[in-house]
Amino acid sequence: MTAAGLARRLRAGELSPREAVQGYLDRIEALDGEVNAYITVRAEEALAEADALERAPARGPLWGVPVAVKDVIDVAGTPTTAASRILADRVPDRDAHVVARLREAGAILLGKLNLHEFAYGALTTSPHFGPARNPWSPDRVCGGSSGGSGAAIAADLAAATLGTDTAGSIRIPACYCGVTGLRPSSGRVSNRGVVPVAWSFDTVGPIARTAEDCALVLGTVAGRDPGDPSTVNAPVPPYGETLGAGARGLRIGVVTSLVEGADPRIAVVVTEALGELRSLGAQLVPVAPPLLERAGTIQQAMQFQEATAAHLEWLRTRLSDYGDDVRARLLVGLFLPSTLYVTGQRARRAYYEELRRVLERVDVLAAPTMPVLPPRVGEETVEVEGREVPYRLALIPYNSPWSLAGLPVASVPCGFVDGLPVGFALIGPRLGEEAVLRAAHAFQGATDWHELRPAPARRAAEGAALP
Amino acid sequence: MAATPSLGELRRLAEAQGVAPTDADLEAVRAFLAVLLPAFRELEGLVPPETAPAAFFLPGERE
Numbered sequence: 326m327t328a329a330g331l332a333r334r335l336r337a338g339e340l341s342p343r344e345a346v347q348g349y350l351d352r353i354e355a356l357d358g359e360v361n362a363y364i365t366v367r368a369e370e371a372l373a374e375a376d377a378l379e380r381a382p383a384r385g386p387l388w389g390v391p392v393a394v395k396d397v398i399d400v401a402g403t404p405t406t407a408a409s410r411i412l413a414d415r416v417p418d419r420d421a422h423v424v425a426r427l428r429e430a431g432a433i434l435l436g437k438l439n440l441h442e443f444a445y446g447a448l449t450t451s452p453h454f455g456p457a458r459n460p461w462s463p464d465r466v467c468g469g470s471s472g473g474s475g476a477a478i479a480a481d482l483a484a485a486t487l488g489t490d491t492a493g494s495i496r497i498p499a500c501y502c503g504v505t506g507l508r509p510s511s512g513r514v515s516n517r518g519v520v521p522v523a524w525s526f527d528t529v530g531p532i533a534r535t536a537e538d539c540a541l542v543l544g545t546v547a548g549r550d551p552g553d554p555s556t557v558n559a560p561v562p563p564y565g566e567t568l569g570a571g572a573r574g575l576r577i578g579v580v581t582s583l584v585e586g587a588d589p590r591i592a593v594v595v596t597e598a599l600g601e602l603r604s605l606g607a608q609l610v611p612v613a614p615p616l617l618e619r620a621g622t623i624q625q626a627m628q629f630q631e632a633t634a635a636h637l638e639w640l641r642t643r644l645s646d647y648g649d650d651v652r653a654r655l656l657v658g659l660f661l662p663s664t665l666y667v668t669g670q671r672a673r674r675a676y677y678e679e680l681r682r683v684l685e686r687v688d689v690l691a692a693p694t695m696p697v698l699p700p701r702v703g704e705e706t707v708e709v710e711g712r713e714v715p716y717r718l719a720l721i722p723y724n725s726p727w728s729l730a731g732l733p734v735a736s737v738p739c740g741f742v743d744g745l746p747v748g749f750a751l752i753g754p755r756l757g758e759e760a761v762l763r764a765a766h767a768f769q770g771a772t773d774w775h776e777l778r779p780a781p782a783r784r785a786a787e788g789a790a791l792p
Numbered sequence: 793m794a795a796t797p798s799l800g801e802l803r804r805l806a807e808a809q810g811v812a813p814t815d816a817d818l819e820a821v822r823a824f825l826a827v828l829l830p831a832f833r834e835l836e837g838l839v840p841p842e843t844a845p846a847a848f849f850l851p852g853e854r855e
Binding site: 626644 | 797805806810812824825831832834836840843844846
C-alpha cells in the first residue's frame with residue numbers, strides 16, 4: 326500500500342494507527358531477518374506513539390502512517406549508529422528537524438534503517454551491521470548509501486522512508502530496489518540532526534513507493550529551518566496540487582550520452598520509458614550538457630576534503646574502528662591541497678552555469694539512474710557486455726552531474742533486466758521539484774512498474790491486514 | 793599537484809595532522825590518489841580565469 330493510500334484509510338477510520346504499526350511490525354518480524362533493512366526497530370515506542378496519536382485531536386497529512394528513517398537521522402532516545410562502530414552507542418536527546426516535521430504531520434517512527442557506513446559508499450554492506458540485501462534478489466546489494474530505505478520500501482517494511490543523498494545515495498537504492506526516490510534541491514530540506522558526509526552536497530529526501538508518496542513526504546519535511554543556515558528562504562509549493570498536471574506539454578531533455586553509455590539492456594528499458602512519456606504528450610529533446618563528464622571529478626575535489634574534515638577527530642582517535650573502504654576514502658582528504666578545494670568550487674560554478682542554460686530550454690532532463698545492474702553482495706565490480714566494470718566508477722557519471730549542481734532528481738522504476746529493477750532519473754531546475762514529481766506521477770499513472778513487489782513482500786502480504 | 797606521493801611522504805603528512813594510518817591504509821590511499829590526482833590536475837585548466845568560487849551559503853541570503 327502506498328503511504329498516501331494508507332493515510333486516506335487511516336483518516337477514514339478503516340484502520341487505526343495501532344493496527345497500521347502492528348501490521349508493519351509483523352512484516353518486519355517475518356522478513357527483516359532476510360533483508361536486514363533495519364538497524365533498530367522501535368516496536369514498543371511506535372505502538373505507544375500510535376496509541377497517543379489516537380488520543381490527540383490534530384490529524385496531520387501523515388496521521389498514523391508508519392515511517393522509518395536512515396540511521397544517520399536523529400530520533401530522540403533511539404541510537405543513531407550511522408552503521409558504524411564509532412557511533413554504535415550514541416543516543417541523541419533531540420529529534421532531527423525532519424523527524425520533528427514528520428511527527429508534527431502525524432507520522433509514527435518505526436525505526437532506523439541500514440546504510441553504508443557513515444553514508445560514505447553506495448553498497449550498504451556495513452562490516453558492523455551486515456549488508457542490506459536486495460529484496461528482488463538477496464544475493465545482490467540494494468545500492469546505497471540509503472540501502473535500508475530502499476529495501477524497506479521494496480519489501481513493504483515501512484510506508485515511507487527518509488534517506489540522504491550526497492552523490493546518489495537516494496537515487497541508487499531507489500533504482501535498485503524498484504521504488505521511487507527523490508533527492509530534493511540542496512537547501513530545500515534541513516540537515517540539522519543528520520550525521521554529515523559533505524556539507525556542500527548532503528540532502529535529505531524521501532524514498533517511497535510512488536511520486537505521490539514522495540510529494541507527500543517532501544511537503545512535510547521541506548522548508549526553511551532557522552537552525553540550519555543551509556536551508557533556503559523559498560516558499561514550499563503545495564506539491565500535491567500540481568502532481569496531476571500530466572505530461573502533456575512537458576519538454577524533456579534526454580541526456581543522450583548517458584543513455585548510450587549505459588548497459589545496452591538498461592538503455593533499451595529507459596528508452597521505452599521515455600517513449601511512454603512521449604505518448605503521454607511530452608516532447609523529447611536530445612541534449613548534451615557541457616562538462617558533464619567532469620562533474621564527478623569536480624564534486625570529488627570538494628567532497629573528499631569535507632568528509633575528512635567532518636571525521637578528523639575520529640580519524641585521530643578511532644581510525645581502526647572504520648571499515649576498510651570508508652577508512653581509505655576518509656584518509657584521502659588528508660592529502661589533497663586546499664587549492665584543489667577552491668578550484669573545485671570555481672569549477673562547480675562554471676559547471677552550474679552551463680547546466681542552467683540547458684535547463685532554460687527544457688522543463689526536466691532525463692537519463693538512466695544507474696548504468697549497470699547491482700553488484701552481488703561482496704563484489705565491487707559489475708559485468709557489462711562481458712567486461713568487468715568497477716561499480717564505483719560506473720555510478721559517479723550518472724549521479725554527480727546533478728548533485729554537484731544541487732538539482733532535484735527523482736528515480737522512477739521503469740522495468741527489469743534479468744529480474745532486477747531498472748530506473749530512470751528525472752532532473753529538474755533548482756527548486757523545481759514540482760516539474761520532476763509531475764513527470765514522474767504522469768509516468769506512474771500510465772504504467773505499473775512501481776506497483777510490482779518482490780516475492781518476499783508478496784508472501785508477507787498474503788492474509789495480512791495491510792494489503 | 794605532483795605525482796602520487798610515496799608511502800613515507802603520506803605517512804609524514806598524516807602524522808603532521810595527528811593521524812597514524814597503517815601501511816595497508818596508505819597503500820589503499822595511494823591507489824585512490826593514482827586515479828584522482830591526474831583528473832584533479834585537469835580541473836585546473838578547465839575553469840575560466842574570471843570564475844569565482846561557488847560560495848558557501850550565508851544565513852538567509854541564498855535565495
